[in-house]
Amino acid sequence: MFTAPHRRLNRLTGEWLLVSPHRATRPWQGQVEDVVDERxxxxxxSCYLCPGNDRAGGATTPEYTxxxxxxxxxxxxxxxxxxxQLGDDGPLVMESERGICRVLCFSPRHDLSLGEMSLDAIRRVVDTxxxxxxxxxxxxxxxxVLVFENRGAMMGASNPHPHGQIWANERLPNEVARELHQQQMYAANGQCLLCDYLAVELKHDxxxxxxxxxxxxxxxxxATWPFETLVLPRAHQGALPDxxxxxxxALAxxxxxxxxxxDRLFGVAFPYSTGWHQRPTxxxxxxxxxxxxxxxPPLLRSATIRKFMVGYELLAQPQRDITPENAAQLLRSLPED
Structure with a gap:
């Protein structure tokens, strides 16, 4: 794999990413975050997601199990x-957007995360x-319908209780629309983009x-984020009901x-945003x-140093230093138990 600066094409979005492997050795003098004890x-x-407690909106969370x-x-x-609606061909364009937003509590226990739950409990989350x-x-x-989870205060989670969200939109969100276009373009040749991509990844390992x-x-x-991952079914499935x-x-x-x-990479409850991209409804x-x-996940070098999307990333294109290959090697070497 290239060790000099190079670009990689994100096949799912059609956008380019700059990879600069040589910069991974530079001294780091950037922001250091406090490590929060999350026990x-x-x-x-005081948690409005724990069973029996009152929520700010006036409702009471039931004694769920x-x-x-x-x-x-x-x-x-x-x-x-x-x-x-406002305009359709001028500089100012606006249209209303309907939708439904729901919260999904993964477990009644306040002290767990998805990875700390039993397989049966995670399977119930998948079913939900x-x-x-x-x-x-x-x-x-x-x-x-977008199913997602923000874990940790670094990712904007307002409550540490294990939970995620479901947002249902009247129209396709930007990221989904880009991925749909790329997959449709690839399918014009009678092939599936992610089926072909997964076959290449399994071959090279x-x-x-x-x-x-x-x-x-x-x-x-x-990958744009340092330890970003993609989870794929081996079979061609379009949505969870398939x-x-x-x-x-197996998904659980x-x-x-x-x-x-x-969680074992830097010895902390690892923050991340995750979500399922399923076929439109x-x-x-x-x-x-x-x-x-x-x-x-935002963490870059340790539990206290994170990746920022600033400067060149905001004004030009995404950029990363640690290569996806090195990130995968680190994650693969970690114990799961």
Whole structure:
């Protein structure tokens, strides 16, 4: 692999990434974060996501024993938003956007994370993701359902209780629209972009982090974040409802293994944003779409040093120093238990 500065094409978005391997050896004198002790009690009386506690919106969280889903008390999108539009060919363009925002508690226990939960408990999370995708996607005006999790204060999580979110949009979000276009362009030749990509990764085995019978976790060739990973089903599946029971078990296993490796990398509860990109729910078949999850963690060199998207990244294109190959080697070398 190249050791000199070079560009890599992100096949999923069509955008280029600058890789500068030689810069990984430079002295670091940047920002250092405080390491937060994240030891938590099993139940926190001040946590609005713990069973039996009151939420800011006035509701009470029930005494749930598994997963629990509720409509966000302070949603970014609302289903009753009236239709409005401003311009379509001038410099000022605006249109209203309806949507539904929900919160998914992974567990009633305040002290756990996804990687610390049992496989059965993670499988229940997978099943709940599936149910929410089906339920929200069946609403006639919902075009996309995004399941995601922000873990850690560094990623903007307002509460350490294990939870994620589901946002359902009236229109396709930007990242999804870009990925849809790229997959459709590739499928014009009768092939699946991510099926072909996964075959190449399995052949070379340079960026594979871990795998099982049905899923593979890898650092993508075009990764922007230092320890970014992509989780892919080996079979061509478009959304979570396409997975059978064995594949859902395998998904729970791979999620546990990936998140546990993250926590062992720098010896801290590893922050990240992760989410599932599934086929749109716009009534079209979308045979080109291949189900996948992105993990975007910000930590760069240690528990206290993170990657910033500034300067060149904001004004030109993404750039990274540590290569995806080296990142994958580090993650692969870590124990899972």
């Amino acid at each position: 938590r009690p099993e139940y926190d009386p 598994s997963t629990y889903v509720f409509d966000n008390d302070f949603p970014a999108l609302r289903p009753e938003t009236p239709a409005e 993701w599936n149910d929410q995708y089906v339920q929200l996607g069946s609403i006639d005006w919902i075009r996309y 340079e960026r594979i982090v871990c795998a099982n019978e049905h899923f593979v976790a890898l650092v993508p060739f075009w 997975l059978d029971a064995g594949e859902r078990d 296993d791979i999620l546990r293994r990936v998140t546990r490796r993250y 716009d009534g079209e078949a979308h045979p080109e779409w291949h189900l996948h999850a992105h993990f975007y």
